[in-house]
Amino acid sequence: MPLRLKKSVKEMVAEANREIETISAQEAIALKDDPNVVFVDLRDIRELDRDGRIPGAFHAPRGMLEFWVDPESPYYKEIFGSGKKFAFFCAGGMRSALAAQTVQRMGLEPVCHIAGGFRAWKEAGGPVEGGKTQK
Numbered sequence: 001m002p003l004r005l006k007k008s009v010k011e012m013v014a015e016a017n018r019e020i021e022t023i024s025a026q027e028a029i030a031l032k033d034d035p036n037v038v039f040v041d042l043r044d045i046r047e048l049d050r051d052g053r054i055p056g057a058f059h060a061p062r063g064m065l066e067f068w069v070d071p072e073s074p075y076y077k078e079i080f081g082s083g084k085k086f087a088f089f090c091a092g093g094m095r096s097a098l099a100a101q102t103v104q105r106m107g108l109e110p111v112c113h114i115a116g117g118f119r120a121w122k123e124a125g126g127p128v129e130g131g132k133t134q135k
Helices: 009-019 025-031 045-051 062-069 094-106 117-123
Strands: 021-023 037-041 085-089 111-114
Touching: 009 094, 021 025, 025 085, 025 117, 062 094, 085 094, 085 117, 094 111, 094 117, 111 117
Parallel strands: 021 111, 037 085, 085 111
Antiparallel strands: none
């Protein structure tokens, strides 16, 4: 008998998307040179090495995010105290929706996430550096 969860990932992501600001890849590309916006890449380092990166994005592995955001944590990263807007993204937009919701609930604002994630960024013609799949 399969495990019966109280809430599915699909439901959690839908709930997160109702609570947070979501921007399109095109909107994100328009913000790429804004000095008041920090792009936060939540993907695993293996994904970055394989698929490339958004130039200038800050890498915050999803598993460390809450610890890096919390000023009382020994792992705190000062970038999260900069007062800038944080645009989170992952590969496809699900981890970033959950991450943006979590840090927003923690009190980090303003935050948003990129619908469709890095995949949508690439498809919309956003700049990418590195990666093994680059031509």
